[in-house]
Amino acid sequence: MSEQVIDIRTALRQAIDEEMTRDETVFVMGEEVAEYNGAYKVTKGLLDKWGPKRIIDTPISELGFAGLGVGAAMAGLRPIIEFMSFNFSFVACDQIISNAAKMHYMSGGRFRVPIVFRGPNGAAAQVSCQHSHCVEALYANLPGLIVIAPSNAYDAKGLLKSAIRNDNPVLFLESELQYGHTCEVPDLEYLVPIGKAKVMQEGTDITLVSHGRSIDFCKEAIKEVNASVELIDLRTIKPLDIATIIQSVRKTGRCLIVEEGHYFAGIAAEVACEIGEKCFDYLDYPVQRICQKETPMPYSKVLEAETLPSKEKIVRVISQMLRRY
Amino acid sequence: MRNFAVEEYNFYPSKPKRVAKNIGKSGMLDALEKMLLIRHVETRAEAAYLQGKVGGFFHAYIGQEAIQTAICAVFEKGDLRPWYAASYRCHALALLLGVTPNEVMAELYGKSTGNAQGRGGSMHLYTDRMMGGTGIVGGQVPLAIGAAFANKYKDIKAPAICFLGDGAVVQGAFHESLNLAALWDLPCIIVIENNIWGMGTHVHRAVAKTPIAESQAMSYGIDSYTINGSHFTDCYAAFQEIKEKVAQNSRPVLVEVVAERFRGHSISDPGLYREKDYLSSVMHANDPIVIHKNLMESCSMLTEEEFKALEKKCREKAVAAMKFAEESPEPSPLELEEGVYA
Numbered sequence: 001m002s003e004q005v006i007d008i009r010t011a012l013r014q015a016i017d018e019e020m021t022r023d024e025t026v027f028v029m030g031e032e033v034a035e036y037n038g039a040y041k042v043t044k045g046l047l048d049k050w051g052p053k054r055i056i057d058t059p060i061s062e063l064g065f066a067g068l069g070v071g072a073a074m075a076g077l078r079p080i081i082e083f084m085s086f087n088f089s090f091v092a093c094d095q096i097i098s099n100a101a102k103m104h105y106m107s108g109g110r111f112r113v114p115i116v117f118r119g120p121n122g123a124a125a126q127v128s129c130q131h132s133h134c135v136e137a138l139y140a141n142l143p144g145l146i147v148i149a150p151s152n153a154y155d156a157k158g159l160l161k162s163a164i165r166n167d168n169p170v171l172f173l174e175s176e177l178q179y180g181h182t183c184e185v186p187d188l189e190y191l192v193p194i195g196k197a198k199v200m201q202e203g204t205d206i207t208l209v210s211h212g213r214s215i216d217f218c219k220e221a222i223k224e225v226n227a228s229v230e231l232i233d234l235r236t237i238k239p240l241d242i243a244t245i246i247q248s249v250r251k252t253g254r255c256l257i258v259e260e261g262h263y264f265a266g267i268a269a270e271v272a273c274e275i276g277e278k279c280f281d282y283l284d285y286p287v288q289r290i291c292q293k294e295t296p297m298p299y300s301k302v303l304e305a306e307t308l309p310s311k312e313k314i315v316r317v318i319s320q321m322l323r324r325y
Numbered sequence: 326m327r328n329f330a331v332e333e334y335n336f337y338p339s340k341p342k343r344v345a346k347n348i349g350k351s352g353m354l355d356a357l358e359k360m361l362l363i364r365h366v367e368t369r370a371e372a373a374y375l376q377g378k379v380g381g382f383f384h385a386y387i388g389q390e391a392i393q394t395a396i397c398a399v400f401e402k403g404d405l406r407p408w409y410a411a412s413y414r415c416h417a418l419a420l421l422l423g424v425t426p427n428e429v430m431a432e433l434y435g436k437s438t439g440n441a442q443g444r445g446g447s448m449h450l451y452t453d454r455m456m457g458g459t460g461i462v463g464g465q466v467p468l469a470i471g472a473a474f475a476n477k478y479k480d481i482k483a484p485a486i487c488f489l490g491d492g493a494v495v496q497g498a499f500h501e502s503l504n505l506a507a508l509w510d511l512p513c514i515i516v517i518e519n520n521i522w523g524m525g526t527h528v529h530r531a532v533a534k535t536p537i538a539e540s541q542a543m544s545y546g547i548d549s550y551t552i553n554g555s556h557f558t559d560c561y562a563a564f565q566e567i568k569e570k571v572a573q574n575s576r577p578v579l580v581e582v583v584a585e586r587f588r589g590h591s592i593s594d595p596g597l598y599r600e601k602d603y604l605s606s607v608m609h610a611n612d613p614i615v616i617h618k619n620l621m622e623s624c625s626m627l628t629e630e631e632f633k634a635l636e637k638k639c640r641e642k643a644v645a646a647m648k649f650a651e652e653s654p655e656p657s658p659l660e661l662e663e664g665v666y667a
Contacts, residue, residue, distance in 0.1 A: 053478070059504065059508065061504065064504065064505045067466070068467050068505060069471060070468060071469060071474070072474050072478070075474075077479075094464055098459070098460065099467075104666065104667045106449050107445060107449065143665045144665055144666065
């Protein structure tokens, strides 16, 4: 099978374009997605191809257009709503939480809400306190939502296509700092299933669990430790593929979870709890976490690096857990 | 706080007898029966609530029945049926759109035979075109304009109709929705049911400008109507005109319909913010069912016997619905986790 090397923004664009070709109810709506070609160029060229009926610029009105998307989804369309930053979803979160997440259950199954909310999540480069929050722990707390966070172009394309076809509300979390990351992606159409973690690298000494941009730090750290590390990319945060994690931890007996979001009630906390419940007898070391410290994201480069997970922190904790060096 | 003065309102012209004649006896009778059914179902449900059979929140529509009855009489015919979205005060709309009293009552009782299988309750009732029943004030407005957007996208000429209370017009969702609907020419009718009270707060302590629709519509460059909501015929005539206008120009319309509610905000509201004498004068003067009945009698469209027979029929349906709900099975705990995802 022939391959192409593309970056994440191109992978996302291809996914959107292919699904728009496949299904005429799919449309894109958000701030600067059309004439400006996307704040991060994910939707570049789509207005020229599909026209203003299906690639729609909105005013700065996240509550309004997120809710409009939910209503349109209930009425038979498949909206892709772009948030320029997921931090802007906070002014729209009543629509995501009270309407999108709960509608199917609350209506006794009468209404489905097939909608994708996508955009960059978490920290970029020094964008400070109000543009850097990781939203996955907040939204993954809500039954009814699917939360996806790919770490590479292959998964980004295959998962976004699955998300668009899914009949539930999906939050699709990207990273501004990863849009330029490239990898090989098949030329032919493919899907990546929702709810399946991926073992990126097999190992026997320790299981490293992460998702999204933190996978980059994990990969760098693995190169520097003298150990056989099994790296698991969650890819989908909710529903969580706990089976893949359990299988790995029962083999390695050690687990470190790396998350860009905060410690308190985070994704790592949830994974650690599941491991505690299901792998207690297999553990040779307490489950460890490296997350964002309990601070808003500071502007200073030095402080930003200090609060976030990093390669150095991961190397340090893995070494400690393996009692080497 | 100013007292609410209907005098400052320039209502849509009232021509009850002429409109009644145009609607005809059977249409007028049908409306009377629907209003009576809503009244009886809610009255029985209140009784069930007080017996502890119904839990949670319960917001009665009593005093406002003419509004949605008229709108459904205007729009629920022909091929181009609208989408609807409502606030938590949604029992009447569900009944008007064909949800049976049994289904409504069973939902209030939290039974598996309920409209939403006992998952929604009083505030969350649905049909294939009724998007709820939403519990967050103003949260339904974006849903309605989304449905209007979907219709426009699919080139379907039917509008979306949204109901909200006077308390919701100060929410951001209302204003963002109006801006988008006006900006994109979405065929929707946003109906503010001004029942004077946002829970215990008078509209003049919450909304800076009245009449609401008239002043807000100006801000968004759309048309507005102000209607006396106690009169079925006023609502009917106005919404007939609104229907034609939206069909013609595919633009949003903002409507304010005034009808003071007779009950508390919800059943647990003792209503201490209104003097008893004041409330009884409102109920005496503005009861939409009494007004409708008197009009029909004055047009020789209704006899006392016919009215009594209709009342009996509706009361029996409501009582039968209580029995149905009572005897229906509880939802199975085994099914608790079903339906979280589609």
